[in-house]
Amino acid sequence: MSEVLERIWQHQQISRVELVEHTGLTSGTITNLTHELIELKLIREFEAVSGNVGRRRVMLGFDPSLYRIIGLDIGRATLEIVVVDLNGKIIKTIERDMSDRKGPDDYFEVIDPLMNELKREIETAGHSILGLGAGVPGPMDYSAGSLLDPPNFPGWKGFPLQRTLEEKFGLVTLIEDDARTSAMAERWYGLGRSVQDLVFITMGIGIGGGVVHGGKIVRGTNGLCGQVGHMTILLDGKICDCGNRGCWETVGSIPGILSRWSGGNTMEQLKEAIRQGDAEALECMENTLGYLETALINVYNMYDPELVVLGGRLYPYLADYLLPVQNHLRSRLYAFAKDRLRIEPSTFGTSQSAVGAAALLFGFLLSEPVRLLALNDGA
Amino acid sequence: MSEVLERIWQHQQISRVELVEHTGLTSGTITNLTHELIELKLIREFEAVSGNVGRRRVMLGFDPSLYRIIGLDIGRATLEIVVVDLNGKIIKTIERDMSDRKGPDDYFEVIDPLMNELKREIETAGHSILGLGAGVPGPMDYSAGSLLDPPNFPGWKGFPLQRTLEEKFGLVTLIEDDARTSAMAERWYGLGRSVQDLVFITMGIGIGGGVVHGGKIVRGTNGLCGQVGHMTILLDGKICDCGNRGCWETVGSIPGILSRWSGGNTMEQLKEAIRQGDAEALECMENTLGYLETALINVYNMYDPELVVLGGRLYPYLADYLLPVQNHLRSRLYAFAKDRLRIEPSTFGTSQSAVGAAALLFGFLLSEPVRLLALNDGA
The missing domain is CATH 3.30.420.40 (ATPase, nucleotide binding domain)
Structure with a gap:
């Protein structure tokens, strides 16, 4: 039953014949299983037009009604x-x-x-x-x-x-x-439908990471796998709440960024100052992007994911700079892997x-x- | 057959009765499978004394003869x-x-x-x-x-x-x-028999890493998973052959260490200079250990393995310092995970x-x- 549901998830809509092909189960078994799933209101039948001739076929998809x-x-x-x-x-x-x-x-x-x-x-x-x-x-x-x-x-x-x-x-x-x-939002409902290995980086008041390998969350021995916010970016940087020093979070999170700027207390103010060409604000952003770039190169050289997704409340303030950051990253990555670098913004925003x-x-x-x-x- | 071999590997010696218990296969199936494996000269029977009463039992183990x-x-x-x-x-x-x-x-x-x-x-x-x-x-x-x-x-x-x-x-x-x-040497023949998640770090002319998760090697999308030698340690460090700058390898490998010391060309010479209390040599080693410490904290906060194994031709020169490095690491790790830090030297040396x-x-x-x-x- 699990396998059938997973196929339906992957294809979003799929016919019984295709389910037989993909699962290797008999058509009798598929008929029974899908009947049961329909009864349970987990999936439903609907008609879809397929192919050039516009033949209508009965497809299966998740049932959004109950x-x-x-x-x-x-x-x-x-x-x-x-x-x-x-x-x-x-x-x-x-x-x-x-x-x-x-x-x-x-x-x-x-x-x-x-x-x-x-x-x-x-x-x-x-x-x-x-x-x-x-x-x-x-x-x-x-x-x-x-x-x-x-x-x-x-x-x-x-x-x-x-x-x-x-x-x-x-x-x-x-x-x-x-x-x-x-x-997991990306994995099940977003960019992860066809990606087995991804790292989600969420940047806001803290910086966190979620590592998906082989389609599954990796937690690590102590639940610390993916603590990308606590990788050391500044060798002799300040002590972080986690116990380490120079963590990316201490300089790259919203409080970390604002602690390096004396011109205001919010990201909106920093954004405005940058728009007005304020030198200190520009330098603050330049350093922020440098830290991000270094953190991302480490993510690549440590995890080598198919996809990195960036999100969190800080992301909108960095979005405009993503293209140059990616170009810098490419120049710092192993030559043979450059073209496979893929960084995307998160699907569901806040x-x-x-x-x-x-x-x-x-x-x-x-x-x-x-x-x-x-x-x-x-x- | 694969499952039976894996159990024998895990226990090193195991009886047919225990195989039945552990695999859930019937004793008839176990008898047949082990018979076949013995015929193939993959495993062998031997007598072992077990328990307090010294009863001799027929055990199975890998056959080292053919x-x-x-x-x-x-x-x-x-x-x-x-x-x-x-x-x-x-x-x-x-x-x-x-x-x-x-x-x-x-x-x-x-x-x-x-x-x-x-x-x-x-x-x-x-x-x-x-x-x-x-x-x-x-x-x-x-x-x-x-x-x-x-x-x-x-x-x-x-x-x-x-x-x-x-x-x-x-x-x-x-x-x-x-x-x-x-x-994989640790996984199959060394410390990994009871460990599912480990990171092996090999330090020599280069610095490399091998990540084992759930008992299996993780290669990553481009084969770069575990390139710990190419995490950035010095934010504005020198360009590395990989394309990145400030990589751990540029300062922490044998050539990296020796490039930071003007008193000689070999690790033996450095070791001797340290023994004689040479200030520059001591400083070079202190920095080397600082980089190692930072790299290891990143390994913990990124992978969170059960075990980190250190090896390679550089390791013998660092072995004496492992205890203080571990103590520093503990002070930089999330408090709740400190006691579970485990770093060991490699089992098979060179x-x-x-x-x-x-x-x-x-x-x-x-x-x-x-x-x-x-x-x-x-x-």
Whole structure:
């Protein structure tokens, strides 16, 4: 069943005959499995016009009618909630500024009413919620379902997020580092449909990375795989909250950039100063791009991914410079690999992590559909 | 058959009853499979004393009597050939200094007579050669079985090594980047028996890395995964042969270290100068260790492996400093991960890459025993 769902995901629409070809299962088995999946409202039939002669064929695709997934991103400055259907289409987006809030109690004052209202709304409309995913600043304690001690995120150390969400909202809940949820948004709903190895880099108040290898998230032994924000960029740089010194995050994140500029306190102000040709602002941006370039060359020489995706709240301020950065990178990469360099902006902008949090549940559905539905029946 | 071989490798000695338990196969199937493997001379029975009462039990292990694997390491300054049995035991080692030789023709003048003599010797003794593995400085073109354009290794650009070895010696041949062969030596015959995620760092004339994830080598999209020697350590450092600037290799390899010291031309001389308390030599070593420390913290924050193994011809000169380096590293690592830091010296010293080259064939044997034996019968 998992294999059939994965094929449907990959092709978005596929006929039963093609499913037989791709899976090697008998047409009887495919008929039975697809019948069951249709009954479960996970997939549906629809007619599509195919080929030159315009023959109409019965195709299969995910059924967007019944199930909804909620994705939550608990960020350092913002809260974002999305509702998606089984095609990954965003049905609803809620965003709140959290920059004056601190710690779980403060956050849940905002989250609780929003989530309860959202659940009511979805259920009233006759939809069924498959589960809840949440992205948070890492690193995390996966076995406990809690946050460890994320830099720049006071009050959350050791907070049992997974259990709290489950108990509060009664939904099947998965949580993950926000760089990894962002990577999973690309993997399942974005540029990753045909890419097995990618690195997602999210740049904002912190800098994080999500590494996908062979289509799967790589967490590492301590959950630290992909902590690209904590690679050393300045050999004798300042001490970072993580314990290392000279981390990319200390100079390349939004606070890192603004700490190197005396002309203002926001990226908007820096952008404006650059537009006006302010020398200090220009130098600050030039150094920022130099750090980014060095970090990216390290990402290539360490992971060698097929695709690097850049996102996060800082990215829009760097987007205009991406082309020259890529050209510099090419000149610094092994000659034979230059032409295969591929860097893209994230597909879902500021909703990236929340969409990816929802995608965690989609991944669960693809790998263990029966178990996820049983958990839902039990919930 | 592959699963049974893998269990035997993991346990080194295992009974049929334990094989049934571990694989979930029926005892009839295990009896048949082990019978076949014994007939093929891949495994053998032997008696072992087990438990408190000293009961003798029939155990199974790899059969070291018939098969031999040849491992070749084509290095920038040395050539090494090893012969191992199916337990990974080194039967014979040949080493040649190649520092006055340049390019394939020059190298094969040495390799040809050694290999031909070795083959004769093995076959005369009644052994059968399962295959030949070779490690070379990367990066490589895997589809062509050739070297790309390895830094500091003139004359080898584009050389079709795999085909040349196969044609010259008539053996099933696998080739791989020497950092990856070194990693595979640990994986199959060394510290990796119980470790799924490790990074092997080989430091010598160049610096390379071999990344093992989930027990398997990770090559990356262009074969560049694990190019730790080409991470940027000095932001505005000198241009490296790879195209990047400030690479660890430019300051941390043997030539990199010696380029920062005016008192001599060899590591032995540097070592002696340090012993005598020469200030410049001490400073050079201090900086070397600082670069190593930074490189290792990046390896942890990027890959987060269970184990880092250090090897190569430079390593013996750094071994005495490993403890303080580890202590510094702990202070720079995320607090929760400090205690799990594990850095070990390589198991096979200067033979590491050659043993790993042989291990490539052992890996092939474990995953596709029938195919490898068939290739041998056809050869």
